[in-house]
Amino acid sequence: MTPKLDPVPTPPERSQSVQTSPTESSTLSIPKLRSDIRGRVIAPEDQDYDAARTVFLGGVDDRPAVIVRVADATDVATVIAVARETGLELAIRSGGHSSAGHSVCDGGIVLDLHDMKALDIDVDGRTAWAETGLTAVEYSTATAAHGLATGFGDTGSVGIGGITLGGGVGYLVRKHGLTIDDLLAAEVVTADGELLGVDAENHPDLFWAIRGGGGNFGVATRFKFRLHEVPSVVGGMLMLPATAEAIAGFIRAAEAAPEELSTIANVMPAPPMPFLPAEEHGKLIIMALMVYAGETEAGQRALAPFRALATPVADMLKPMPYPEIYPPEGEDYHPLAISRTMFVDRIDLPVAESIVAHLDASDAAMRVAQLRVLGGAMARVPSDATAFAHRDSRIMVNVATFYEGPDDHDRREAWVEDFVALLRQDDDGAYVNFLADEGEDRIRAAYPGSTWDRLAGIKARYDPDNVFRRNQNIPPATGA
Numbered sequence: 001m002t003p004k005l006d007p008v009p010t011p012p013e014r015s016q017s018v019q020t021s022p023t024e025s026s027t028l029s030i031p032k033l034r035s036d037i038r039g040r041v042i043a044p045e046d047q048d049y050d051a052a053r054t055v056f057l058g059g060v061d062d063r064p065a066v067i068v069r070v071a072d073a074t075d076v077a078t079v080i081a082v083a084r085e086t087g088l089e090l091a092i093r094s095g096g097h098s099s100a101g102h103s104v105c106d107g108g109i110v111l112d113l114h115d116m117k118a119l120d121i122d123v124d125g126r127t128a129w130a131e132t133g134l135t136a137v138e139y140s141t142a143t144a145a146h147g148l149a150t151g152f153g154d155t156g157s158v159g160i161g162g163i164t165l166g167g168g169v170g171y172l173v174r175k176h177g178l179t180i181d182d183l184l185a186a187e188v189v190t191a192d193g194e195l196l197g198v199d200a201e202n203h204p205d206l207f208w209a210i211r212g213g214g215g216n217f218g219v220a221t222r223f224k225f226r227l228h229e230v231p232s233v234v235g236g237m238l239m240l241p242a243t244a245e246a247i248a249g250f251i252r253a254a255e256a257a258p259e260e261l262s263t264i265a266n267v268m269p270a271p272p273m274p275f276l277p278a279e280e281h282g283k284l285i286i287m288a289l290m291v292y293a294g295e296t297e298a299g300q301r302a303l304a305p306f307r308a309l310a311t312p313v314a315d316m317l318k319p320m321p322y323p324e325i326y327p328p329e330g331e332d333y334h335p336l337a338i339s340r341t342m343f344v345d346r347i348d349l350p351v352a353e354s355i356v357a358h359l360d361a362s363d364a365a366m367r368v369a370q371l372r373v374l375g376g377a378m379a380r381v382p383s384d385a386t387a388f389a390h391r392d393s394r395i396m397v398n399v400a401t402f403y404e405g406p407d408d409h410d411r412r413e414a415w416v417e418d419f420v421a422l423l424r425q426d427d428d429g430a431y432v433n434f435l436a437d438e439g440e441d442r443i444r445a446a447y448p449g450s451t452w453d454r455l456a457g458i459k460a461r462y463d464p465d466n467v468f469r470r471n472q473n474i475p476p477a478t479g480a
C-alpha cells in the first residue's frame with residue numbers, strides 16, 4: 001500500500017546560493033530557476049505568460065512573478081524552497097478552478113501541476129495512481145476504457161488536485177461517497193521539501209488532514225484512488241419548468257431515490273441552447289444533471305418520478321458511458337460570477353416558492369440556485385473520519401449570479417447575500433471547495449468544532465511557517 005518513492009533532494013542541496021532566513025530574503029532569479037527546474041518556467045516577458053496566468057474564474061487579473069510548470073516532485077520541492085527563500089507568496093494550481101482565485105497570485109510564484117498527468121491504472125486491483133495535473137474528465141475517460149470510475153464533481157475541467165483535497169461531491173456521491181472516500185494514499189511534498197508517502201499507516205494524521213483540509217499541508221503530487229465498476233450509467237440532462245411544486249417535488253424524489261442516483265438540480269433561467277425553442281429562453285427551468293450508476297432498466301425506473309413532475313422542456317436522459325456526463329468545454333469560458341455555498345435541511349414548498357421569487361427578482365443574465373441532495377454512502381462515513389465534517393448535511397445549496405463588471409458587482413453580490421439569508425436554516429456548515437474569498441468565519445464553518453483544532457495542530461507539525469497560505473487557510477496552532 002505504501003507508495004514507492006523516488007528520493008527528493010532536500011531544497012538546500014539544490015539551491016546552495018539562496019539564503020534561508022526569512023528576515024534575509026533572497027531575490028528571485030529566473031535564470032537560476034530555469035537551470036534548477038526540469039519543467040517549464042514562465043516569466044512575464046514570455047509569450048504564453050498571459051495564458052498561463054489565466055484561471056477559470058473571470059475577473060482575476062493577478063500577475064505572478066513567475067509560473068513554474070513542474071515536471072516532478074523534485075521540481076515541486078525546488079519551487080517550495082525558492083518560495084521560502086525569497087519570501088514570495090506561493091500559489092498551488094492543479095486545474096485552476098478555485099472559486100476564490102487562489103490558483104494564482106500577484107507578484108508571487110505559481111506552482112502549476114498542469115504537466116503532471118501520469119496515470120497508472122491497476123485494472124485487476126481496482127486502483128489508480130494519478131498525478132495531480134489531471135482533470136476529472138481526463139482521469140474519468142481513461143478509467144472508463146476499463147469500465148471503471150472514481151467520482152469527482154460535475155465539471156470535467158476541474159483538477160483532481162483541488163477537488164480531492166477539499167472533499168469531492170459529484171455524480172457518484174450517494175452511491176460511492178465523496179472523492180476522498182476513495183482516496184487510498186497520496187504523495188505529498190511538505191513545506192520542508194520532503195516527499196512523503198501518506199496513507200492509513202504512514203503519516204495517518206496527514207492522511208486524515210488532506211481528506212478535506214484543502215491545500216494547507218503540502219503539495220500533493222500523486223493520489224491513489226479506489227476504482228469502482230461503472231460500465232455505464234443512465235443519466236444526462238433533464239429540463240423541467242421551475243414551478244415551486246416541481247422544485248419541491250424534485251427534492252422529494254431525489255431524497256426517496258435509490259442511492260445509485262445522484263442529482264444536481266440547477267434552478268435558473270433557460271440559456272439560449274440551440275435545442276430549446278426560442279420561447280423557452282430566459283424562462284426559469286430546473287436544469288437537472290443526473291447519474292444513475294447501475295443497471296439500465298433500474299435506472300429508467302429511478303428516473304421516472306422526475307420525468308413525471310411536469311412535461312419536460314427537454315429530456316436528454318439516456319444510457320451512456322460515465323464520462324459522457326462531462327460535455328466538451330470552451331477553454332475561453334471565464335465567467336464573472338459571485339457565488340456562495342451552504343447546507344440546508346429541507347426544500348419544501350415554501351422554500352421552493354422563495355427560491356423562485358428570488359430568482360425572478362433579478363435580471364442578471366445568469367442566476368442560479370443549485371440543489372444537491374446528499375446522503376447515501378457519503379453519510380455513512382463518521383464525521384470525524386476525515387477532515388470533511390459535514391456527513392450529516394442533507395442538501396448542499398450553491399447560489400450564484402453573473403455580473404457584468406465593477407459597476408454592477410455590488411448589487412449582484414447583495415442579491416446573492418440576500419439569497420443566502422433567505423435560505424439559511426439550522427445547518428451553518430460550508431463545503432470548503434465552493435467557498436469564495438469570504439473570510440475566516442466561513443473557513444471555520446467548513447471545519448467546525450474539533451475538526452479545526454485538529455487541523456491547526458497538524459498544520460503546525462507539517463507547515464509551521466504557513467508557507468501554504470494562499471488557500472482557505474488554516475493557520476498553524478500556536479504552542480502546538
Ligand SMILES: Cc1cc2nc3c(=O)[nH]c(=O)nc-3n(C[C@H](O)[C@H](O)[C@H](O)COP(=O)(O)OP(=O)(O)OC[C@H]3O[C@@H](n4cnc5c(N)ncnc54)[C@H](O)[C@@H]3O)c2cc1C
Pocket residue numbers: 056092093094095096097098099102103113132152153154155157158159160161162163164165166167168169170214215216218219220221433434470471472
Ligand atoms: C465550474 C466549477 C464546477 C465545480 N463543481 C464541483 C463539484 O461538482 N463538486 C465539487 O466537489 N467541487 C466542485 N467545484 C469546486 C472545486 O472542487 C474547487 O474549486 C477545487 O478547489 C478546484 O480544484 P482545481 O484543482 O481545479 O483548482 P485550483 O484552483 O488549481 O486549486 C484550488 C486550490 O486547491 C489547492 N490545490 C490544488 N491542487 C493542489 C495540489 N496538488 N496540492 C496541494 N494543494 C492543491 C490549492 O490550495 C489551490 O488554491 C467546482 C468548481 C467550479 C469552478
